[in-house]
Amino acid sequence: MKARLWGVVLMALATAAMRASAARTLDFDFIDVEGGQSTLIVTPAGQSLLVDSGYGGFDGRDPDRIMTAVHDAGLTQIDFLLTTHFHGDHVGGAPALSRRIPIHTFIDYGEPIENGNGARRLYDAYSAVRANGRSIQPKPGDRMPLKGLEVDVVSVGGSLITKPLSGAGTANPACATLGKKENDETENPRSLGFRLKFGRFLFVDLGDLSGLNLVSVFCPANLVGHADLYLVTHHGNSDTNIPAVLAALHPRVALLNNGVTKGGSYDTFRELHQAAWIEDVWQLHKSQNTEENFPDDRIANLDDSTGYGIKVSASENGSFTVTNNRTGETKRYAR
Numbered sequence: 098m099k100a101r102l103w104g105v106v107l108m109a110l111a112t113a114a115m116r117a118s119a120a121r122t123l124d125f126d127f128i129d130v131e132g133g134q135s136t137l138i139v140t141p142a143g144q145s146l147l148v149d150s151g152y153g154g155f156d157g158r159d160p161d162r163i164m165t166a167v168h169d170a171g172l173t174q175i176d177f178l179l180t181t182h183f184h185g186d187h188v189g190g191a192p193a194l195s196r197r198i199p200i201h202t203f204i205d206y207g208e209p210i211e212n213g214n215g216a217r218r219l220y221d222a223y224s225a226v227r228a229n230g231r232s233i234q235p236k237p238g239d240r241m242p243l244k245g246l247e248v249d250v251v252s253v254g255g256s257l258i259t260k261p262l263s264g265a266g267t268a269n270p271a272c273a274t275l276g277k278k279e280n281d282e283t284e285n286p287r288s289l290g291f292r293l294k295f296g297r298f299l300f301v302d303l304g305d306l307s308g309l310n311l312v313s314v315f316c317p318a319n320l321v322g323h324a325d326l327y328l329v330t331h332h333g334n335s336d337t338n339i340p341a342v343l344a345a346l347h348p349r350v351a352l353l354n355n356g357v358t359k360g361g362s363y364d365t366f367r368e369l370h371q372a373a374w375i376e377d378v379w380q381l382h383k384s385q386n387t388e389e390n391f392p393d394d395r396i397a398n399l400d401d402s403t404g405y406g407i408k409v410s411a412s413e414n415g416s417f418t419v420t421n422n423r424t425g426e427t428k429r430y431a432r
Contacts, residue, residue, distance in 0.1 A: 123246070123295045125326075125409040126166040129381050129398060130159045132332055132356020133186030136302070137166045141295070141413075142244040145170070146177045148302060153189035153222075160193040162404055167198060174199040177241070179291075180223070181304030182284040183209040183216065186359075188223050195226045202231040204241065206254030209284050216284075235289075247294040251321055252306055255280075255287045257313055258320050262292055265322035271344035272316035278339070280308040285331060292321055296413030297432060299324050301346060305331040311342060319345040325417065325430070326409060327351045329369075332360025333384075338368050349430060350419065352409075353380045357401045363387040376430065379407055379419055397423050 126137040130151030138146040145167075151159030167175070178200045180188050194200070205227070209220050235241065237258040241248040249262050260266075280286040288304030301324040303311065311330060314320045327348035330337040332355045351369055355361035361384030369378050370389060380396045390396065397405040403423065411417035415432035 121413065123298065123411040124170070125300075125411075126170070127328075127352060127354060127381060127407040127409070128159075128162050128166050129404045129406050130162065130186070130190070130354075131155075131401065131404075132354070132359030132382070133159070133189075134181065134304070134332075134354050135159060135163055135190070136328070136354075137163065137170065138293075139170050139172070140243055140246055144176045144243055145172050145174070146179060146241075146243060146248075147175050148179045149181055149187040149304075150178065150190035150194050152186050153193060153219075157193055158404075159190040160197060162406075163190065163194055164197055166406065172198075174201055177202045177204055177243070179204040179241075179289065181290070181302075182206075182288045183211070183220050183223070184284055184305070185215070185219055187304070188219055192222045192226050195229070200226070200230050202233060203227040204233045204235065204289070206287060206289055207234050210282075210287065211284055241291070245295070249292050249294075250289065251292055251301075251303060251314055252288060252290040252310060254289070255310065257310060261318065261320045262322055263294075265320055267319055269316055269319045269341060269345045271341040272312075275312065275316055275339070275341050278309045278312045280310055281336075285336075286310040288330075290330075292324075295411055297415030298326075298411040298413065298417060300326045300328075300411070301348075302328045303330045305337075307331055307334075307336045311337060312339060315339075315342050315345040321346065324348040325350065325415060326411075329353050329365065332356070333362060333365040334360050335362035335364045338362065338365040340368055343368060343372055347374055349374075349376050350417075351375055351378045352407065353378065355380060355382050355384055357382050357398075358385050360384070361386050361390075363389060366390065377419070377428065379421070381407060394421065394424060394426055397421055399423075
């Protein structure tokens with residue numbers, strides 16, 4: 098009887114240890130919103146950060162997919178919704194999502210500069226939702242209030258960091274061959290971008306940052322540092338295919354939140370293939386824009402008939418795993 102009781106105690110202790118170990122991971126769910134963006138991040142402290150909310154419309158497709166990820170994570174609210182910029186594939190799903198789950202704090206850069214009817218309608222719908230919660234409009238260099246993490250703002254509303262983040266600041270030799278870059282007049286160069294640091298693990302998400310603003314945080318000096326995991330800017334479109342940026346970040350793993358025909362340009366794929374230091378590139382969709390797709394087992398969706406995501410789980414020691422939800426395959430990247 099005592100032996101049986103002792104066995105039960107040992108099993109309970111082992112289970113508790115496994116749960117404690119699991120709780121120490123930083124978990125990402127890169128949700129398929131068909132070439133837009135929505136990334137759910139759950140911190141080791143249990144806080145949730147949703148980066149963008151995908152599209153509106155499509156019979157609630159993107160809020161449905163976000164809520165599946167939310168339920169899988171056991172969340173009852175979104176602690177922080179960070180909107181990188183005010184385009185429909187990044188902010189359109191926010192109003193419908195807010196009707197399904199409470200959103201506590203909204204992080205963005207205020208309001209857009211684009212004033213066309215479509216842009217204004219998107220923003221008005223979003224701002225009405227934002228008014229129901231707390232609002233943060235950070236400045237470059239600010240640190241977002243997530244426990245146990247260093248989440249530093251790199252770019253926001255067209256303004257950029259001018260001093261290097263911790264561990265960054267070295268000259269970038271790849272800038273020597275950089276041609277002239279200019280910003281367009283859309284919201285993309287105004288994207289709210291950040292670097293997330295969890296112990297030795299580094300993740301970089303710059304939204305759709307592009308043009309001169311994208312270059313300026315990496316040239317002539319790299320103000321951001323390297324990335325273990327890099328979410329390729331602007332869905333892998335050609336306007337963000339800048340070798341000096343990729344050389345500065347030197348990611349171990351790159352991830353593309355592209356769609357079947359949205360993003361994933363030939364030039365971007367070619368550059369990713371040529372970057373010898375990248376161990377793997379994962380895609381949310383197989384792209385019809387290029388013959389240079391990465392192997393099928395690194396792609397969550399082979400056509401537009403499915404909506405699988407990609408999960409990442411990172412440890413404080415810098416190791417992390419990537420899981421393809423379509424196949425169930427998990428690959429570990431050891432430190």
